Amino acid sequence: MATPRRFRWGFVVLAVVFAALVIWLWISTHQPAKAAKSPSVPVNTAKASLQDIPVVVSAIGAAQAWQAVTINAQVTGKLKYVAPEGADVQAGALLAEIDSAPYVATLTQAEGTLHKDQAALEEARIDLKRYQTLAAQDSISKQTADDQAQLVKQDEGVVQTDQGNVAAAKINVDYCRITAPTSGRVGVRLIDAGNIITVAGTTGIVTLNQITPMAVTFTVPEGDFQRLAQASNGFSKPLATAALSQETDQPLGTGELTVSDNHVDQTTGTVTMKARFPNETKQLWPGQFLDVRLTLQTLSNVVTIPAAAVNQGPKGAYVYLVGPGNKAVMQPVQVLTTQDTTAIIKSGLKGGETIVTDGQMTLRPGLKVSPRPAAGSAEGDASSKKPTA
Numbered sequence: 001m002a003t004p005r006r007f008r009w010g011f012v013v014l015a016v017v018f019a020a021l022v023i024w025l026w027i028s029t030h031q032p033a034k035a036a037k038s039p040s041v042p043v044n045t046a047k048a049s050l051q052d053i054p055v056v057v058s059a060i061g062a063a064q065a066w067q068a069v070t071i072n073a074q075v076t077g078k079l080k081y082v083a084p085e086g087a088d089v090q091a092g093a094l095l096a097e098i099d100s101a102p103y104v105a106t107l108t109q110a111e112g113t114l115h116k117d118q119a120a121l122e123e124a125r126i127d128l129k130r131y132q133t134l135a136a137q138d139s140i141s142k143q144t145a146d147d148q149a150q151l152v153k154q155d156e157g158v159v160q161t162d163q164g165n166v167a168a169a170k171i172n173v174d175y176c177r178i179t180a181p182t183s184g185r186v187g188v189r190l191i192d193a194g195n196i197i198t199v200a201g202t203t204g205i206v207t208l209n210q211i212t213p214m215a216v217t218f219t220v221p222e223g224d225f226q227r228l229a230q231a232s233n234g235f236s237k238p239l240a241t242a243a244l245s246q247e248t249d250q251p252l253g254t255g256e257l258t259v260s261d262n263h264v265d266q267t268t269g270t271v272t273m274k275a276r277f278p279n280e281t282k283q284l285w286p287g288q289f290l291d292v293r294l295t296l297q298t299l300s301n302v303v304t305i306p307a308a309a310v311n312q313g314p315k316g317a318y319v320y321l322v323g324p325g326n327k328a329v330m331q332p333v334q335v336l337t338t339q340d341t342t343a344i345i346k347s348g349l350k351g352g353e354t355i356v357t358d359g360q361m362t363l364r365p366g367l368k369v370s371p372r373p374a375a376g377s378a379e380g381d382a383s384s385k386k387p388t389a
Helices: 002-030 101-136 142-175 222-231 378-384
Strands: 041-047 049-071 077-082 094-098 177-179 184-186 206-221 239-245 251-260 270-277 289-306 311-313 316-322 328-332 334-339 342-347 354-358 369-373
Touching: 041 316, 049 184, 049 222, 049 270, 049 334, 094 206, 101 142, 142 177, 206 222, 206 251, 206 289, 222 251, 222 270, 222 289, 239 270, 289 354, 316 334, 354 369
Parallel strands: 041 369
Antiparallel strands: 041 354, 049 206, 049 289, 077 094, 094 177, 184 206, 206 270, 239 251, 239 289, 251 270, 289 342, 311 316, 316 328, 316 354, 334 342
């Protein structure tokens, strides 16, 4: 009878163990789970700062000579002289000379004819006075005196024609010497001395470009044109204009906007503008493409942040701030304008706030963040400098 009793006790023990296991499993699965620690989101940050910001209009422009002249021949003849290529000349300097001998000879002939006809006119006038005296004395007929008066008028016409011929001959002689109409730089000659040039030639002899001052032309959209017109009081006062290299972004000179075209190009919706640069250092060269920036005004002591920090939502622009406890705070802002990579804030920030510049797309208000200054910012530079031993 001992064996069945042992079996019964064994089953009891197993039942107790099984029940204890079930109870333990139930308790362990129904215990409240420990709250998982929410990880912080890494973000780049920058400080909102107060600065003086110039408001500018940017455009792509081209430098051109303030005055560009192509020297052409006005008489036909042998070219004797051309100014040296690349020479800087003053107004009135000799640029080209054509053999004037044929034109001097023509002038001499015209002057000789003039002198002869002037003598004939003087003789006719003397005879007229004599005839008029005799006619008054009834010594000759009045018809003879009238005929002599008509002869004087004919001789006066001949002399006037001769004077025109002499003037034309002198002009042709003057045309043989071509002088610079303005100061400038001589270009590569288009024809060499010794060649016969004609008035019908279309290539010209040489070019002359005035590069001090220099002109920079560019176009702006209608919207920017209105801003420029307002800032310059209808272009009655000049606007500061800067020229920069397209390759290196280095400044090439400063000038003033002086000319606005008199119409809007309907095909492009743009207006052509022209600025005058002193170009004393000759960094600007005709035909050079460059970037143009016009300063409209300078905004003093305004709040600025990186433009990348500004987000757009259903209710307008906003930024994320790093608030107490490194928690994200959504802050509505009003952007006055954007200059390159800088946003100018009209309202919503006072300066000094820590702004999220990268990583804000994954944020929501109250989420914990792990801020790190953006590369290149003043705060980032300061944090990267560690004390050396």
